[in-house]
Amino acid sequence: MSEIIIQNLLSPVVLFFVLGLLAAMFKSDLKFPNGLSEGLSIYLLIAIGLKGGIELSQYSLHSVIRPIIATLLIGAIIPFIILFIMRLMKMDFKNSIGLAATYGSISIVTYGAAISFLDSNGTDYEGFMNAMVVLMESPAILVSIFLMKIIEKNKTTLNVPTHSIGFVPASIKLFDKKVIRESLFGKSILLLLGSLLIGLALGEEIIPMVKPLFMDLYYSVLILFLLNMGLIAGQRLPEVRQHGVKLLIFGLSTPLFLGTLGVYIGSFTGLSLGGATLMGVLAGSASYIAAPAALKTSVPEANPSIYLGLSLGVTFPLNLIIGIPLYYEIAKLLN
Helix, strand or coil: CHHHHHHHHCCHHHHHHHHHHHHHHCCCCCCCCHHHHHHHHHHHHHHHHHHHHHHHCCCCHHHHHHHHHHHHHHHHHHHHHHHHHHHHCCCCHHHHHHHHHHHHCCCHHHHHHHHHHHHHCCCCCCCCHHHHHHHHHCHHHHHHHHHHHHHHHHHHHHCCCCCCCCCCCCCCCCCCHHHHHHHHCCHHHHHHHHHHHHHHHHHHHHHHHHHHHHHCCHHHHHHHHHHHHHHHHHHHHHHHHCCCHHHHHHHHHHHHHHHHHHHHHHHHCCCCHHHHHHHHHHHHCCCCCHHHHHHHHHCCCCCHHHHHHHHHHHHHHHHHHHHHHHHHHHHHHHC
16 A cells, blocks of 8 residues: 555656645745646646547447446535535535535546556556546536525525525425536536547547547646646645634545545446546545636635635645545455
């Protein structure tokens, strides 16, 4: 186990993240232009979506139906788990929703780092797992915001506290078209889903066209993106500390619990060692692209320093250093 952790620590993606973290901590003038940062995000979203679609085109629906159901189930139940934990911690309602959406959704870059980890260990995984990234990106965001709408309407209609979930009358409109549109057609989900569908429709015949940019250069671009994420995470760390030790413990322990749950579910659905590891990574990671974008417009009262600070400053490095090797070891035991 210690050898795997050391190996992961010494990988280029982790070391460049640490470099960015140190640069922020020591007030370096290193800074990524906004356009470059945005471009790197768009590149990764398209690359992962295309690869997922191409891989998924090689499988029949029968062979992927169980992992698809498992992925959607995990994405839907995690918000309930997070909201329950937040209630125990006495976190206010809007910030609880923010954390539920953030931790229920996934980190694409953590997933990319896990792929790199598996490749370096020579561990195979199901190609359709890249498609699971797209499927798990939005359910938690939708569920979290829908829960917020339900609870708020309960409070207005039935005059109950926001921390309780009671009976919702049939006359209440639960589905807000604006929320659905923002969640499904936001930049992250649109690029992921669109690239996935393009890869799925065209299959392997587009590989010669996309391979030079979106496959051969993937890990080099990932290194640049992680350097930028290190800078952002280092800037967010002081904000997390302002909210107390309980929140820090949550950011350290909850991902490992959810990741372990993901590995068990992945193994139960018949995934291989690599596939179960990736399912754990999806369950244990936290979003800092899609979820914050949706929360900014749908739940503006939620404090970004809490959900972004935890996802980037605590959970992201935790998964890079400890989470990925841990999920791998648990998957080895189950397989």
